[in-house]
Each structure stands twice: as structure tokens, then as C-alpha cells.
Amino acid sequence: MLPVAQLYVRDVPDLHAPAGADLLQVLWCPFDHPIMPRTALFWRSAATVTDILTTPPEPPAVQFDGYLPEPCLLNPEQITEYPNPMELSKEVREPLGDWNTWQAADVGVDSSYEPYPEEFYRNNLSVAPGWKVGGWASWGPTDPDPQVCPACDTKMDPLLTIATFEWDDSNRSWNPDEGQARTRVSSTHTRPEDQAVIDFFRAKGIGVHVRGRVPLEARATSPVIDPVPRQPTAVQMGSGYVQQLYVCPTSPEHPHTELMQ
Numbered sequence: 001m002l003p004v005a006q007l008y009v010r011d012v013p014d015l016h017a018p019a020g021a022d023l024l025q026v027l028w029c030p031f032d033h034p035i036m037p038r039t040a041l042f043w044r045s046a047a048t049v050t051d052i053l054t055t056p057p058e059p060p061a062v063q064f065d066g067y068l069p070e071p072c073l074l075n076p077e078q079i080t081e082y083p084n085p086m087e088l089s090k091e092v093r094e095p096l097g098d099w100n101t102w103q104a105a106d107v108g109v110d111s112s113y114e115p116y117p118e119e120f121y122r123n124n125l126s127v128a129p130g131w132k133v134g135g136w137a138s139w140g141p142t143d144p145d146p147q148v149c150p151a152c153d154t155k156m157d158p159l160l161t162i163a164t165f166e167w168d169d170s171n172r173s174w175n176p177d178e179g180q181a182r183t184r185v186s187s188t189h190t191r192p193e194d195q196a197v198i199d200f201f202r203a204k205g206i207g208v209h210v211r212g213r214v215p216l217e218a219r220a221t222s223p224v225i226d227p228v229p230r231q232p233t234a235v236q237m238g239s240g241y242v243q244q245l246y247v248c249p250t251s252p253e254h255p256h257t258e259l260m261q
Contacts, residue, residue, distance in 0.1 A: 001027040001040060002059055004069055004162065007133065008046065011076050014134040018043050018252040026160060026245070030059060030067035036243050036260050037067055041159075043252065066164075066236025079174075081128040084139045085118060096121045123171040130166035130174065131233070134158055138242055138261045147257050149248040156246035156257060163242040166230045175230075 005026040009015050015024060021043035028037035062068050085093055095101040097118040102109040113120040127136045137144070137158050147156040167174045237243050242261050248254040 002030055002062075002068065004028050004039070005131075005160065007074075007160075011074065012133050013078065016134075016249075020045060022046050023049065028067075030062035030064075032063060036237065036258065039243075039245060039256070039258060041245070041247075041256055064236065066234065068234070070232065070234035072232050076133075079128055081135055082121070082125050083136045084127050084144065085122055086139050087136070087144050093118075124173045128174050129168070129171055130161075130163045132161045132163075135161070137244060137259075141241070141261055147246040147259065149251075149254050150257065151254040152248065152251060154248055154250050157249045158244055159247045159256065160245045161242050162235060162237065162245070164231065164235060164237045164240045166232065168230065 003025065005024070007015055007024045007026075009017050009022040017024065023044045023046040025042040025044060026039060027042070028039045030037055059068065085096065088096075099114050099117045102113070102117055102120060109117075109120050127138045129138075135158060138161065139145075148154070149156050238260065244259045244261060246257045246259065248256075
């Protein structure tokens with residue numbers, strides 16, 4: 001199993017942890033089961049994590065290079081997003097397809113959206129792309145299909161989205177803050193504990209960075225040399241999909257589920 005994400009409640013307000021836990025560790029097996037890696041969730045108390053490995057273990061094998069995440073530091077950004085249009089009622093969705101609605105709202109919508117007004121909502125206001133905690137589910141390859149807890153039949157909540165890309169040419173408005181305003185203190189400041197992680201990996205010749213990636217063949221010998229700003233983790237899900245993890249809102253100990261979209 002490989003580490004995929006380590007999230008602290010102090011950094012991610014929307015991370016609803018079980019009682020006594022303030023740290024979520026997500027691991028996965030870097031092989032398809034059957035179409036995506038199988039994940040494991042570990043809720044822990046950060047204060048009890050004292051036996052920390054000095055050298056991260058190397059995986060003996062991975063099925064695809066894109067299943068080996070690139071070491072990255074998180075700069076969480078809380079955003080507002082809205083449901084996928086397919087989850088909206090007909091009464092709510094119809095005005096989104098009316099160009100007059102956007103003109104009346106006076107929100108500066110580019111005129112290129114006039115033939116397809118609903119695309120503005122889909123690209124810029126609806127489900128945010130990229131890695132995220134909580135939020136609305138991403139649908140497209142399939143119609144909306146509520147995930148039900150296999151243990152108690154309760155409707156499950158999205159926990160984590162593991163994405164191939166943070167944004168693309170159709171939705172650059174979701175480009176994170178550090179990509180739009182690199183002069184902000186919040187996007188350039190590195191906490192002492194984060195700097196310790198950076199120094200550790202750099203000492204081993206591995207580039208750790210907020211945006212960019214290191215090609216697999218260069219990870220053991222070279223720092224950052226091939227930046228891809230919209231794919232910082234180097235994770236590749238299928239041909240650009242996302243893997244979503246769902247949890248039971250009433251019983252965290254119940255098994256979580258996984259969905260590819």
C-alpha cells in the first residue's frame with residue numbers, strides 16, 4: 001500500500017473526523033481492483049503518531065506510473081461550488097440555459113458562452129475539478145447515482161476526490177490561488193514543519209513542490225525538471241478521470257466505497 005494523502009482537521013475544515021481523531025491517512029494499492037486502485041482509510045490522533053519512518057519505503061511494483069503519487073505539500077483552499085447540472089431540478093436548470101439569465105445577472109459572462117449558456121455554469125460554478133475534500137460529486141461518465149452505505153443503507157457523503165488534473169482549458173477559473181496570485185503571503189509562506197518535509201526529500205534528490213511533477217525516471221536523481229502546473233501529484237486515473245471516496249455520515253467505522261468518474 002502506498003500513501004496517497006495525509007489530511008489534518010486543522011488544515012481542512014470540511015474534514016469531519018470521528019471522535020478522537022484529527023488526522024486522516026489515505027493509502028492505496030497501486031494496481032487496478034478491477035479498474036482503479038483499492039484504497040484504505042486510517043483515522044488517527046496526530047498526537048499518537050510518534051514512530052515516524054526516516055525513509056519512506058519504496059514500492060516493489062506499481063501497475064502504472066500514474067499510480068505512484070509525487071510528493072507534494074498541500075495548501076488547502078476553501079471554495080464554494082454548486083451541483084452538477086444533472087443533479088438540479090428542471091425548474092432550476094432551465095434558467096441556466098437562458099442567455100438572458102446571465103445578462104440580467106451582470107456577472108461579466110464571456111459572450112462566447114451565448115450559444116451554450118449552461119456551459120458557463122458547468123465550467124465555472126459547478127463541481128470544482130481537482131483533488132478536494134467533500135463538496136459535490138462529479139458526474140458525467142454516468143448519471144447521478146447516490147452511494148449507499150453497504151452496512152446500513154444510509155446515503156453516503158463524498159469524502160475525497162483523487163483527480164488527474166486540477167483544471168483544464170475549459171475551467172481555468174478553478175486555477176488555485178497560488179496560480180493566480182503568486183505574490184500572496186498565503187501562497188508563498190512555508191510552515192517550519194512543511195519545510196522539514198521539503199528538506200528531507202530534497203536531501204534524497206526528490207523535488208517536493210506545490211505545483212509541478214517529477215518524471216518517474218528522474219525521481220531518484222534530479223529535482224523538479226518537468227513542471228505540469230495542473231497535475232502536481234502526477235497521479236493519472238484512467239485517461240483523465242477522478243476516483244471518489246464516499247463514507248457513511250452516521251458510522252465512520254462502516255466500509256467506505258469508491259467510484260470512478
